[in-house]
Amino acid sequence: MIIFTKRLLAIVCLSLTLVTARAQQVDLFKMQDSTNAADNKTLGNEPVINTFYSTRLVNSHTVEMLGPGSMDFRINHRFSPLNMGLYDMFGLDYASMRMGFDFGLSKNLMVGIGRSTIYKELDGFIKYRVMHQSTGTGAPLSITLLGAMAYRSIDMDPTLKVTGSDRTYYTAQVLIARKLNANTSLQLSPTYTRYNRLIYLTGGAKDLFSVGFLARQKISKRVSINLEYFASTKSFNGTYDPLSVGVDINTGGHVFQLHFTNATGMNEHSFIHETTGSWGKGDIRWGFNISRIFHIGRKK
C-alpha cells in the first residue's frame, strides 16, 4: 500500500508539471532571441573587408584585390611642383599621367597594365593574395605578392646602344597589412627592384631594396586620410624617398584619391627610386587618382 501511494504521488506530480507546461504558450519571439544569441557566438572567422578603400593608396599597391569579373579603369594624375610659382599656377600648367586597366581574375588574383607619360613607360603587374585577414580566430594579417615590370619606350641616344632588356625594370613586393580596427589599417611592404642597366643614373645599385609604410585612418564612413612612405637602402644621386599624404573619397563605384606627393612617377621602380622632388624644397605635387570599376565578367 505504501509503495502504491508513492507511485500515485509521483504520477500526481508528473501530471501537475504537464498541466503547467500546457499553460505556457510557445513564444517564437523569445525563441528567436535565444537562437540569435547562440548564433552570435559562432559568428566570426569572416574575411576582413575594406582594409583599404582601393587597390592603391597613392602610388603603391595595397593588399586589396579587385573582385573577379571587375575591371578598374584608373587615371593617375600628378601636376608639376608647387614651387614653380604663380606664373605656372603653382604647377597646374603641367602634368604627368598614368592610365591603367586592372582586371580581377579570381578572388585572389588580379593583373593590370598601364602607361605613364613620364619616359613613355609601359608597365604590367600580377598580384596574388596568399593570406586574407579574418575576424575571430582566423588569419591575423593579409599578405599579397606583387610582381611588376616596366618598359621605358622613350627614344634614347643611339650611341648608348640601349637594348630591350636595358629598358626593362622589375619589382617584387610582399604586401603585409592588418586592419587594426574599423578605421585604422597599416601596411608594410618589403620591396626588391632590379635595374638591368643604369642609364643617366649615378650612385645606387642595380639591385635595390626598400620598405614601404602605408597607413590609412578613416575619418568618416566614406573618407580616409592616407600616408605612404618608402625608405630605400641605397638611393641614386639626386633622388629622395617618396612621401605622400592623401585623402580617399569613396562614393560607391568610384574612389577619388587626392594627395600631395614629391613623386612624379607612378609605377613601382619610378616612384620608389626615381623621385627627384624634395619636400624640404617645396618640390611637392598635387595629384589625384580616379578609379572607376566596371563589371565586365560573367553575366548571370
Add this chain to the structure above:
Amino acid sequence: MKFVFVFLIGILFLGTQAEAQKVFGTRNGKITFASPTDDDVKSTNNEVASRIADNGQITFSALIKGFKFKYAEMQEHFNDQYLESNKFPRADFKGTIVNLKEVNFGKDGSYKVSVKGDLTLHGVTKNITVAGMIEIKGGKPLANCKFVIRMKDFNVDASSVTETVNAEVSCQYQ
C-alpha cells in the same frame, strides 16, 4: 484507488494531446531584394532562419553577410558602407498574423494573410504591416510575401544607389 489512478493517467494523456501547439521552422528561407531603378542592385539570401506557429507568431532572422551579390565590390559596399554589418550583423522580424482565424494550419489550402510586426534593420526597428500568402500543402506551410523597404526609414544612406528596394520573402517550413 484504481479509479483515481486511471483518471490521472487519462489527464496525463489528455494533457499532452491538448498541449501540442504546432511550430514550423526552416533555416533555408529565401529573401531577395532588388532596386526598382538599377538592374545590377539585386541580392539573395538563401539562409534565412524563420519560424511560424499556429498561434499566429512568425519570425525571420537573416545575416546581412548572407546576402550574395553578383559582384564582390557591391557586396563589400553593401556590408561596409550601407548596412554596416559589423555593427548590425542581422535583419530581424517578429510579427503576428492579424487574421489568424482565417488560417487553418491543419487543412491544406491557400490563405491570404496580413502580418504586423517589428522589422529591425541597420539597428532601426520599425513597425510594418505586410500582406502575404500562406499555403499549406501536406500539412507544411509555405509563406510568401512582397514589400517595399525605404532606405531612409532605416537610416541607410544609399541615396546614390537607390531610394527603395523591393523585397521578396519565400519560406518553405518543415
